[in-house]
Amino acid sequence: MRTQVGIIGAGPSGLLLGQLLHTYGIEAVILERKNPDYVLSRIRAGVLEQGMVDLLDEAGVGRRLHQEALVHDGFEIAFSGRRHRIDLKHSTGGRTVTVYGQTEVTRDLMEARKAAGLTTIYEAADITLHDFDGERPRVRYFKDGVSQELACDFITGCDGFHGVARQSAPANALQTYERVYPFGWLGVLSDTPPVSPELIYVNHDRGFALCSMRSAHRSRYYVQCPLSDDVGEWSDDRFWDELKQRLGPETAGHLVTGASIEKSIAPLRSFVAEPMRFGRLFLAGDAAHIVPPTGAKGLNLAASDVYYLSRALREFYDEGSKSGIDAYSANALRRVWKAERFSWWMTSILHRFPDSDAFTQRIQTAELDYLVSSKAATTSLAENYVGLPY
Template sequence: MRTQVAIIGAGPSGLLLGQLLHSYGIDAVILERKDPDYVLSRIRAGVLEQGMVGLLEEAGVAARLHQEALVHDGFEIAFSGKRNRIDLKGATGGKVVTVYGQTEVTRDLMEARKTAGLTTIYDAADVTLHDFDGEAPKVRWTKDGVSHEITCDFIAGCDGFHGVSRQSAPASSLQTFERVYPFGWLGVLSDTPPVSHELIYVNHTRGFALCSMRSAHRSRYYVQCPLSDDVAEWSDARFWDELKSRLDPETAHKLVTGPAIEKSIAPLRSFVAEPMRFGRLFLAGDAAHIVPPTGAKGLNLAASDIYYLSRAMREFYGEKSSAGIDAYSANALRRVWKAERFSWWMTSMLHRFPDSDAFSQRIQTAELDYLISSQAALTSLAENYVGLPY
């Protein structure tokens, strides 16, 4: 079996790359170790930068997004018991963000790939990558007890933090940078109307909270909690009571509660692997970097990687130039580190850290006070939130 590009991982980054390559006339096969239902069961964030929406439009998969998504001109930051609106559209000259769940993005991409008759191999076990330091990389796997091999020009590792792609890179060439935060987010998904039509980020003495949504009828809420907490100890009633205690009185009064249809605790981590290219193996998305969700950058960073990689491959096949391929890692990492900085800053400004003393808390309040009173600071926040240019 042979293809031009072997894509490891059928999450949104791998599927988006596959769809863009297809539109450029480049053949790609996607390998995924799980089944389609499992891929769609992953509950993730859904705040999309304009750049990512543009890529979905280019890939021809944005029709349902434009019908169902929620376009947000701003969001709110609450501290000291008051809510303060950040006008994204006004501060950036018209840029906005779009709320559309990652699951829905993945579903749209899967349907488009199926409709086009493109090859996706699910339940691919024991995937291994070979010879990517030469001109004919190979990927081997087993399915239903039968061994398979595919030869390709390039391998795109879009298989997440725990995937085989980064693990296959030579350890002597790989450098990693990491910060693990001493708390997690307890998240609840519920079929209840959102408490606000825009997101509310909350800085509170009891810890961070976030009021978000997936649609006009489905809400997503988070509260900061210790990593040692067991999600089984958090009843629905306990969660709603804790969330209300961190909200301002007006918002708490308007909150509509209901049964949780999903509840989990997610750790927070900043992680970057450098470089993002090893011969003809390229890392993209969570395979190369993780950001805390505070800045809404995880899925969007994966999309920016795919922007650089898809164009590099189009240039390689269409113009017989390796310039984009050679510059991929540097271009992608430049944007990755800016997003890491923004996500770290948002996390530091809005959470309560275990070692936080009275001085640190006053500094945090001063930072927030300055932010909402300075047009320059608001513009900087807004530019980063809607997404820096590719």
């Protein structure tokens, strides 16, 4: 099989890149090692920056989002027993964020790709990448036990942190940076109305909590927990009781509880791999970087990678220019590191660390107090939260 761009991974970044390339008249084949149901079963975040919403519109998949998504003008930070609203729209000159689950983004992209008759090969096993240091890259894989090969001009690895793309990069050319946090997020999804119309980030002596939502009738809640915890030890009742303690009596009084429909513990990590290009192999999304979920930058960073890469490839095919391709890694990484900084900072001021002493906790409270009382600090938070420009 022959195509112009081979994309490894049918998550939202791979699908979005494929759809954008299709609108530019560039052929792309997507290879995914799992089946479609498995891809759609991944429960992930869903706070979208305006830049990502614009890309989904450009890709022609924004109709359902605009019908069903929740547009948020702000969010709240709670600490020392009080809630403080961050007015995103006022602080950023009218910019907002959109709440729309990653599963729904993936579904919309899958359906658009299918409707356009584009090729996605699911359950592609033992994928290996070859000759991307030259001009004729190849991807080999097994489908239904039969060896197959995809010849292409470029390969894009959108296959996540554990995928084959980054593992295929030359070890002596790859530099990684990592910070692993000593706690996780216990998350519960429930068919209950959200406790608040906007997200609430909570700093509490017992640990961080987050009140989020997927729709007006489906909520997503998180509490900080030790990495050693077993999710099976957390009954629904235990989770709700812990969340109520961290929310405080006034907010907890409005909390509607119910049976969980999904429950999991996610570790927190900051990770960056540099560079994001190796000859004709590009990394995008989680294959190149991970952020802790505080601040909701993971999916949005993948979208910004896709923005830079899609335009670089269009420039190559339309104009014969390699300037965009040559600049891809540097352009993407500038934005990646700013988002990494913001996510690290949000994590640092909102969580309880095992080695935190009384001094550290006082500093945390002082920073939060300054944050909500200073126009400059609030503006900086809001600008980063709604998303820095591409």
